[in-house]
Amino acid sequence: xxxxxxILRRVALIIPTLIGLSILTFAIARIVPGDPVxxxxxxRATEEIKEALRREFGxxxxxxxxxxxxxxxxFQGDWGQSLYTRREVLGDLRTFWPATxxxxxxxxxxxxxxxxxxxxxxxxxxxxxxxxxxxxxxLFFVSFPSFxxxxxxxxWFARDLGWxxxxxxxxxxxxxxxxxxxxxxxxSLVQLDFETFAVSLRHLFIPALVLSFGAFASITRITRASMxxxxxxxxxxxxxxxxxxxxxxxxKYVLRNALIATITVISxxxxxxMAGAILIETIFDWPGLGxxxxxxxxxxxxxxxxxxxxxxxxxxxxxxILTDIVYGILDPRIRYG
Amino acid sequence: MTHLLNIxxxxxxxxxxxxLVKVLAGVDLSMRRGDVLGLVGETGCGKSMTALSVxxxxxxxxxxxxxxxxxxxxxxxLNKSESDMEAFRARHLGMIFQDPVTNLNPLFTIREQLVDAxxxxxxxGKKVPGRWRGxxxxxxxxxxxxxERAVELMRLTGIPDGDRxxxxxxxxxxxxxxxxxxxxxxxxxxxxxxxxxEPTTALDxxxxxxxxxxxxxxxxxxxxxxxxxxHNLGVVARSCERVAVMYAGRVIEEAPVRELFRNxxxxxxxxxxxxxxxxxxxxxxxxxxxxxxxxxxDPPGGCRFHPRCQHTxxxxxxxxxxxxPVGEQHTxxxxxxxxxx
Numbered sequence: 001x002x003x004x005x006x007i008l009r010r011v012a013l014i015i016p017t018l019i020g021l022s023i024l025t026f027a028i029a030r031i032v033p034g035d036p037v038x039x040x041x042x043x044r045a046t047e048e049i050k051e052a053l054r055r056e057f058g059x060x061x062x063x064x065x066x067x068x069x070x071x072x073x074x075f076q077g078d079w080g081q082s083l084y085t086r087r088e089v090l091g092d093l094r095t096f097w098p099a100t101x102x103x104x105x106x107x108x109x110x111x112x113x114x115x116x117x118x119x120x121x122x123x124x125x126x127x128x129x130x131x132x133x134x135x136x137x138x139l140f141f142v143s144f145p146s147f148x149x150x151x152x153x154x155x156w157f158a159r160d161l162g163w164x165x166x167x168x169x170x171x172x173x174x175x176x177x178x179x180x181x182x183x184x185x186x187x188s189l190v191q192l193d194f195e196t197f198a199v200s201l202r203h204l205f206i207p208a209l210v211l212s213f214g215a216f217a218s219i220t221r222i223t224r225a226s227m228x229x230x231x232x233x234x235x236x237x238x239x240x241x242x243x244x245x246x247x248x249x250x251x252k253y254v255l256r257n258a259l260i261a262t263i264t265v266i267s268x269x270x271x272x273x274m275a276g277a278i279l280i281e282t283i284f285d286w287p288g289l290g291x292x293x294x295x296x297x298x299x300x301x302x303x304x305x306x307x308x309x310x311x312x313x314x315x316x317x318x319x320x321i322l323t324d325i326v327y328g329i330l331d332p333r334i335r336y337g
Numbered sequence: 338m339t340h341l342l343n344i345x346x347x348x349x350x351x352x353x354x355x356x357l358v359k360v361l362a363g364v365d366l367s368m369r370r371g372d373v374l375g376l377v378g379e380t381g382c383g384k385s386m387t388a389l390s391v392x393x394x395x396x397x398x399x400x401x402x403x404x405x406x407x408x409x410x411x412x413x414x415l416n417k418s419e420s421d422m423e424a425f426r427a428r429h430l431g432m433i434f435q436d437p438v439t440n441l442n443p444l445f446t447i448r449e450q451l452v453d454a455x456x457x458x459x460x461x462g463k464k465v466p467g468r469w470r471g472x473x474x475x476x477x478x479x480x481x482x483x484x485e486r487a488v489e490l491m492r493l494t495g496i497p498d499g500d501r502x503x504x505x506x507x508x509x510x511x512x513x514x515x516x517x518x519x520x521x522x523x524x525x526x527x528x529x530x531x532x533x534x535e536p537t538t539a540l541d542x543x544x545x546x547x548x549x550x551x552x553x554x555x556x557x558x559x560x561x562x563x564x565x566x567x568h569n570l571g572v573v574a575r576s577c578e579r580v581a582v583m584y585a586g587r588v589i590e591e592a593p594v595r596e597l598f599r600n601x602x603x604x605x606x607x608x609x610x611x612x613x614x615x616x617x618x619x620x621x622x623x624x625x626x627x628x629x630x631x632x633x634x635d636p637p638g639g640c641r642f643h644p645r646c647q648h649t650x651x652x653x654x655x656x657x658x659x660x661x662p663v664g665e666q667h668t669x670x671x672x673x674x675x676x677x678x
Contacts, residue, residue: 233439
């Protein structure tokens with residue numbers, strides 16, 4: 001089957017996935033006990049005020065009608081608004097999500113750049129010193145809570161040593177680059193504004209590093225395991241027997257066999273990190289979606305909750321499709337169909 | 338005349354959970370340039386381990402060579418450093434294995450694997466310009482030459498349409514064709530010695546015959562020196578000039594092929610040849626050698642065959658027999674022939 005057709009079909013299949021997801025989220029957001037309107041209107045609100053709010057947000061309608069209204073709005077770019085701030089959800093997502101995207105992408109890149117070589121070295125020196133070091137390190141990073149490491153790193157590198165800023169995406173006095181993507185690194189590069197690029201890179205580094213630790217650990221472990229497995233393959237012995245240097249065998253022939261499992265873990269981590277960035281965002285005062293999501297959930301602000309669920313649904317689906325395409329690039333035996 | 342390959346008194350042990358397995362207990366084997374030597378024996382007798390000791394690919398640990406030496410062109414290869422070994426394998430050795438499906442890397446095209454075989458065997462341990470530095474004119478010429486050599490090797494090993502099929506992946510080839518590719522890879526750098534470890538065992542019978550014919554024709558065309566490991570006496574009879582028979586970690590008889598089949602001396606070899614099914618025999622079942630392969634953790638003392646032998650004497654239990662000449666280029670390690678020698 002043609003790869004273009006395959007991608008189109010996969011993209012089209014996102015829609016039923018999202019409908020399922022939205023029904024679930026919609027139902028859960030309405031079933032949980034608590035009265036969002038009561039919370040939003042405040043303790044002194046009269047029954048009339050609450051009633052007016054309900055009418056305004058369509059909460060007086062039957063649930064199926066509410067749902068259909070919501071979905072049709074979704075396709076027209078109306079993702080609802082917050083009960084509290086009265087701001088458009090889509091606008092909020094546009095503001096906050098790029099910060100989280102930038103943070104998670106950077107974390108996944110760091111985790112991959114550190115984790116894959118660590119896993120390879122571990123497998124090459126199996127049960128010898130470099131392997132033990134890599135394994136203890138990854139156990140260390142996966143065991144320590146990231147918020148604790150975040151505060152330690154913040155104390156050491158930002159407060160005591162002063163190498164990095166303590167938090168936020170940019171200093172207060174630096175204007176963010178004109179938003180094309182909302183990713184400061186990309187936007188500043190597009191503008192050829194290298195000064196802003198450097199400053200935002202410095203802000204990004206420590207939060208992304210801390211966020212990457214968990215992913216680093218799992219990437220290291222899966223790379224090691226699948227490298228060890230691939231090293232046992234017959235073709236490794238054949239390649240050695242005919243005189244291909246071990247270094248070439250490892251980094252060219254074996255690594256590619258091992259990367260298929262690693263790619264799976266990287267893509268899973270991308271999703272987990274995006275959803276789990278909240279702690280890091282709180283500690284580093286990173287204006288991302290995590291904080292926004294927590295506020296929305298605590299106050300039962302259902303429109304933003306729905307919006308976040310739909311957005312993450314899209315992100316997960318797209319990452320999945322990309323992963324499947326990468327599989328096909330790595331392994332010629334995989335056919336799309 | 339010096340030997341190309343000379344294995345002397347090779348002892349190899351493996352550490353296992355059950356104990357120390359004495360896999361090889363004094364293997365002696367030598368080959369001259371141009372020899373086609375068959376190494377036969379049943380499963381577990383140490384023939385593959387003997388073969389793997391030449392490229393030094395026995396996993397160590399758990400393996401350990403406790404005595405003996407392996408010389409190639411007069412050079413001791415057990416003392417070489419690992420990087421010297423890489424250069425040595427590239428320069429002197431080619432090796433093919435049993436299963437052509439698992440011995441090719443499934444994720445790379447034949448071109449990628451075959452061209453690398455040519456490049457690294459030609460470089461003989463020196464650096465090969467990689468992808469990133471490979472755009473210099475000299476490097477491009479190197480790769481172009483290697484590609485042409487790869488297509489030539491495919492023609493030589495009888496793969497039709499080599500210039501087109503070289504871009505295919507292993508899974509697009511049949512088992513026999515894959516074994517041809519592996520032979521092409523092994524021959525990429527004109528090796529002095531080709532070690533073939535059960536090269537036809539995983540193939541079906543018609544393909545086996547084709548691969549054997551190919552190896553024979555390569556021997557006559559290129560004057561290859563071949564060490565052919567097999568448990569199949571038929572394969573030996575059709576392809577080799579000399580045979581060495583192994584039993585439980587030792588070479589117990591060595592002779593030219595015709596001599597061995599007409600005039601086997603060692604009781605084990607006799608049993609082995611008697612066990613080959615004959616066309617005429619239809620009734621009475623198959624011949625076998627009574628007894629079991631010995632446990633190599635606690636092998637029988639003296640001659641390791643004595644518990645299964647019909648001619649066991651007191652001395653067989655005590656000491657290990659040394660090979661004695663019993664004919665033209667024919668030696669056997671058995672006390673039955675001690676007096677004749």
